[in-house]
Amino acid sequence: MRGIRSFNSISKRCYAARRSGSLTEPLALRIKSAAAPLTPQNVQVSKLPNGLVIASLENYSPMSSVGLFVKAGSRHETVESPGVAHVLRLAANLSTKGSSAFKICRGVEALGGSLSVTSTRETTVYTAQCLRDDIPSLLEYFSHVTTAQEFRPWELDDLTARVKIDKALCNVDPHVGVMEKLHEAAYKNALSHSLYCPDFMVGRVSSKEMHAFVQANFTTGRMALVGLGVNHSVLRQLGEGLLSSRSGPGAPVARAVYRGGEARIHSRDDLVHVLVASESAALGAAQANAFSVLQHVLGAGPHVKRGSNITSKLTQGIAKATSQPFDASAMTASYSDSGLFGVYTISQAAAAGEVIRAAISQVRDVAEGNVADADISRAKNQVKVEYLMSLEDCEGLLQEIGAQALMTGTYQAPDAVLKAVEAVTPEDVIKAAKSFVDGKKTMVASGLLVNTPFVDEL
Template sequence: MRGIRSLNHLPKRCYAAARRSEALTVPLAGIKPSSATPLPPQNVQVSKLPNGLVVASLENYSPTASVGVFVRAGSRHETVENQGVSHVLRLAANLTSKGASAFKLCRGMEALGGSLSVTSSRETMVYTADCLRDNLGTLLEHLVNVTAAQEFRPWEVSDLTPRVKIDKALAQQCPQIGVIEKLHEAAYKNALSNSLYCPDYMVDHVSSDMLQSFVKDNFTTGRMALVGLGVDHSVLRQVAEGLLSERSGAGAPVAKALYRGGELRVQNNEALVHALIASEGGVTGSAEANAFTVLQRVLGAGPHVKRGSNITSKLSQGIAKATAQPFDATAFNASYSDSGLFGVYTISQADSAGEVIKAAIAQVSGVAEGTVSEADITRAKNQVKADYLMSLESSETLLEEIGAQVLATAAYQLPDSVLQAIDAVTQDDVVKAAKKFVDGKKTMASSGHLTNTPFVDEV
């Protein structure tokens, strides 16, 4: 029956709980204990080569290997002339390169039992490949072809247009994505204002020459990091010194993000109003960014029970008290290398949008006035630490964490140091962060039936 779990899937702790007569460490009769010496735990090794490329690895003795190439080449590095090029480049990862055709790449990854994926943000693009560690050499060859030997044949690039349109259509169906995109567009004059998606007027106009130029300017060793899990550090260094050395250089200069504040409204007939109000937040890696992270948990960053409501959140409690109705509200926090955004995100019925937004902002104002307790700060810091440590349990997020750190600072901070930085956040730090939001120049993005939605200068 589908509703009854198989005995093979019962938790192991059920068997452990039933065994009360003797310690679990006692070997079973007739079975000799293994004499193999346990492998010593390894730390993350980081090297910076003379050409600027950063190499990091962690030997975790896993039967599988994961390798990622991290590049500072997100949408913020686009110019007015090549808007949307990073979106197309993300979709072009499986195209023909100098070392392999698209067909050979696909069949080669299948033969390895591996996978290749590409993700991008406003600041970085990440190419990740996984396979059995016995096939690491072939995997690295494919990964280098994808990241350092692109060809961008015109007929293959033109075939990407339907995929670009599908990506945009799927994003437009999600109001949250649309509001966050509009928030960045309104908040910044340049760089971080660029969308993660290709603008409508550039669809089918991003050429192979644009892609080659963007790769030449940004895919350089001074802006790349090669990271591996379950990989020997010397192997990665050889790849970095050899195959990736063709991309030597510092790359084109990067414009500093300029925060300006503003508002963008998308009027439609949707019954629910999505509104996001933010001020400039903290820079990634700074003490101020840690304070904003704790403030986010103090206010509420989402439900902690699957399919449950966020009833313990200060935002949800404040809105329920002001409107006598439950509405969805969470704190929004995004940090970048030279700026950040912090604010409140609300979802409400169109008729109640104004009350909900003002009630949410009132909760942040309350924290800025010092109403937050030490118990609230302790609870929030525990949530931050737990989220961080649990994220490291996954090889995928661990690879992302190592890559993000070494790409930004050419060094890796051990988890104990990260936890100490979180513990160092004080009540005064959180109050100052809340005051920065309250006193700062606001940015607002909203979508839905906005008749009762206030403008940014009215909140």
């Protein structure tokens, strides 16, 4: 505080210091030299001969972001080595062939940058950020982390505690547990694999299994290199040089097979979570937009802070069926070859049965054509705004460009996405609702399930 107060003691004479040069005209008449306007850039996408897709957007930001998107999520695990994708996500800061873990950490921090890894059931994403001028130095560490992993056994052993912490956090959150069980019950293979390492594999994932997973999946034919605030030629150089050793299509990917089923997680918790879903459209399919609109017609969560989403059909319908407090929303999840759509309710154990039945009744009501054009128009607006808001920050924009580049090898501008959403008709929404009503159901329930019906009773 002494240093801050010292600024207040500066003499006012400092501000009256005479400028060098005489003032011969009023300041208002002086025209500032304007910098040359920056030319707006579009997303550039190219594909190298080795199959690597490169996408970049020069947004003239002082902060540059680079992401490597790899088709190496939990669905690509083998039956013999479940949990490898989870350990891989935590192993990003381990020693590599070119740098020790300490050198990577110190080097990235010295640049004021960041290096992180996220993963889904389908992809693993390495993201690096730093000031524009430091991007060449950061890419050196980035290439080590993504292409020169060593997975030393003693370092993998040290990750066991972090794996246990992740699993403990998963068990504490009922929502995460329900979503994991939903995929396990809904699919026979691939998408049934959990994002988290199973208990019997904690501390037992070997260095050999890690290397086998990387060799099978970290190939240029299954990668997309994306940059924001980075010159496209710089990314091409990185892809041609540093990723050349990973050329190839990679191991074949098993197609997800939906089966439907049920999982019940019994506990003494009086707050019951119930999720009922059926198979929907795959990512990129025309019908996927119809399911997104249907989700917002039914209610995808409150749009007003601390609101109760009273305008949604689910909330209105369930409120007529029970006086007990509840929370209800529709959910949708799309993957490259399948998708899930369902209704999620949270209620007291005594009212769990009537709440979930009332929620499904609202979907059935839409399937019968009882939906107003105004509701569909509102839902379209919500879908479009939600999509545009996701592109407002660098992280969301990087994820969107990377997801499209990895799946299709191209990039679809936001205008085209908005037109596709606007093209959804009431008939498409009704068809999507019928698909849920007539489809084979998957149900997951967690809590005190005394009054919770089974899936065949709905």
